[in-house]
Amino acid sequence: MRQTLMLNPTIDRVTRRIEDRSADRRRLYEERMARQHRRGVHRGELSCGNLAHGFAACGAGDKNSLKLMNSANIGIVSSYNDMLSAHQPLEHFPELIKQAARGMGCTAQFAGGVPAMCDGVTQGQPGMELSLFSRDVIAMATAVALSHNMFDGALYLGVCDKIVPGLFIGAARFGHLPALFVPAGPMPSGLPNNEKSRIRQLYAEGKVGRDALLEAESESYHSPGTCTFYGTANSNQLMLEMMGLHLPGTSFVNPGTPLRDAITRYGTEQVIRNSEQGGDYHPFYRQITAKAIVNAMIGLLASGGSTNHTLHLVAMAAAVGITITWDDFAELSTVIPSLTRIYPNGQADVNHFHAAGGVSLLVRELLGAGLMHADVKSAFGTDMHAYTQEPFLDGDQLVWREGARESLDEEVVRPVARAFSPTGGLAVLDGNLGRGVIKVSAVKPEQRRVEAPVRIFDDQSQVKAAFEGGELDRDVIVVVRFQGPRANGMPELHQLTPFLGVLQDRGHRVALVTDGRMSGASGKVPAAIHVTPEAVDAGPLAYLRDGDVVSLDPDNGELRALVDAAEWASREPAICDLDHYHHGMGRELFAGFRQLVGGAEEGAAVFGGFDAADLPGGHS
Incomplete structure (x- = not known):
């Protein structure tokens, strides 16, 4: 019934x-x-x-x-x-x-x-x-x-x-x-996910070699x-x-x-x-x-x-x-x-x-x-x-x-009456750094709110170098900007997860803030992603400077730079040379897409407003 x-x-x-x-x-x-x-x-x-x-x-x-x-x-x-x-x-x-x-x-x-x-x-x-x-x-x-x-x-x-x-x-x-x-x-099912994650972090720390990493990945995707x-x-x-x-x-x-x-x-x-x-x-x-x-x-x-x-x-x-x-x-x-x-x-x-x-x-x-x-x-x-x-x-x-009328494993799926959490797994962030989203379902409640100085990067490869050089071994909010749809097509930054996870496991307060994506596989480190307006459009991330303190608070939906208003108003937006993102591997063919694409909150689509373009106030 x-x-x-x-x-x-x-x-x-x-x-x-x-x-x-x-x-x-x-x-x-x-x-x-x-x-x-x-x-x-x-x-x-x-x-x-x-x-x-x-x-x-x-x-x-x-x-x-x-x-x-x-x-x-x-x-x-x-x-x-x-x-x-x-x-x-x-x-x-x-x-x-x-x-x-x-x-x-x-x-x-x-x-x-x-x-x-x-x-x-x-x-x-x-x-x-x-x-x-x-x-x-x-x-x-x-x-x-x-x-x-x-x-x-x-x-x-x-x-x-x-x-x-x-x-x-x-x-x-x-x-x-x-x-x-x-x-x-x-x-x-292949290699258990916790083992795959463990090997990835060991590789990030240099404790296992590429052979061990490749073997683990091959057993996972098999x-x-x-x-x-x-x-x-x-x-x-x-x-x-x-x-x-x-x-x-x-x-x-x-x-x-x-x-x-x-x-x-x-x-x-x-x-x-x-x-x-x-x-x-x-x-x-x-x-x-x-x-x-x-x-x-x-x-x-x-x-x-x-x-x-x-x-x-x-x-x-x-x-x-x-x-x-x-x-x-x-x-x-x-x-x-x-x-x-x-x-x-x-x-x-x-x-x-x-x-x-x-x-x-x-x-x-x-x-x-x-x-x-x-x-x-x-x-x-x-x-x-x-x-x-x-x-x-x-x-x-x-x-x-x-189908099943009750869960056969409540560690995997639960009834509403015994939910893992009373609220869903996504939150929207707002503040003087723009708007973004965060997946909180995989983040421990005590690790969701982070207030720390930022370290700013314009390319994800720079994060790896800084990690390996010991420059991030502290409380830190890593900001990777100029990664939005108009800048370079909004790539996923999922390869940053092992490095940030290692820092978190060492007891540091760690988070990521980016106008790029962190993918559906984003995990235990709080990540404010899809931040809009993006940096290439002089969005707020372009005004951040190394050492600024940022507060990321998903429980209250806030993403804010704790910078004096007069100091903030006096700054000019940072500019990034994006040429290296736009050539090679076919990327030059998508120049028109980068010009046409809408913002993250509008779906980052190149089609404009579809039928909305034909309505009063619509755009194409």
Whole structure:
């Protein structure tokens, strides 16, 4: 029996505020998607020559189906490549999808591929400066893939950090099509996360060599599938499920298993059922409402997910005509309890989380406490109550049954009544240094507030040199500036974590402040990130000087330089020669992106305001 309580008043208030704020741009978005839909079966709009080009490579059976306008043709957009573990399993998905479509008397075509880069490979390298921009490239590549106008629905195959947000943004511009996202699943568990972290810190201190570090990393990232820590990639999967864009309980099923293949086939059948030809037309634009976006925010907060989504979710919401702000995250965080401990917030990985109850238990707890919207119609064809279920194989048949009703390991996932913390895992910071965000779920309460002199760097490599030279062996707030989207594409600074962790373990009060990113893998050291306005735009970080005392206080939402007002007013902003960030490894090709990109709180997107550009006061 359903036992959903009345919706929490704070969630109701925030949702209504988002709906009111977004009313004009959302109405324009829906009108445009409805216009696209009214054009009818899309390949029916093509000339005979157009259509012949569209199915020239197909077999005779598929050609005959495509000539008929009463069968659905599903476009496949995939981030497959065979270098990256998360995307390698996608190699075989298109054939499974095509077979499943034929079984429904329909067709599927591989519409196009999108780039998929890995932040784990590019950490600390020049390629990381293309990482955030790759999200918007993926969105554009998705639009190109679907531009042939041959499709009645779409399946989006992707997992990792920028890929899912990019696919989502692209899907939003083809929102008249039914959509379903198809994950690959996590690799099996490898080296325990606490051991991996220990080896990294020993290497940072020079106590073990590169051979030991490489062996530990290889045992952690060891097979096809998504990395198992709870970073941006796995936050993507949980949020998609919370929005109803995955089939229930499917985010963390391992690749290469009969269950995973059955899920992929069923997803194909479901998107066909959601097409006009399937008789229950349910397009993306009607599904992804403000309530669905709020559910994603709630899932992120309840699970202590990636800080990157204070950028990505803002951009994703904008793509469907919805405006969310960091203040919305902050207010929701006051009522959303922290229900999971998954590395880096704990020692368990996503496989342990899935086994202990996983997303189905998380949804059950949130619904039962009135802490999420139940009335979102999902791509599964139901409201969100169905997402308390999990998939199983009954012989060869895929079925769903109720998932765990209580946690099988309360060190990993807990009920609302015994939450790890009464509030969510993210906080917004404000003060005379600008605005930023901080992930507090992995930071011990006694280590969250730091007041200390700053040491300023304009490049993350300088931090390593200072650490190795003993210059940071004290209470210190490390400031790494000129790392924002306009300066150099906003790279993640995750390689700083071991050095800062060592200083903290030595008993020092330590924190990081940056206009760059610290990734979904940010851990035990308090890090004020995404600080905006960024230094390259003469934001407040550009006025800091070595030795200034800064107060970082996430419990009170403050980020402040304790500098005399007259002294502060007399300073000129620091200037950094950014030329070395802009050339080599393809970075010169993204000069236009650096000029167009918006600020962090606006999602750091290069597309301007989407439909907001057409409204009074909008911009492009």
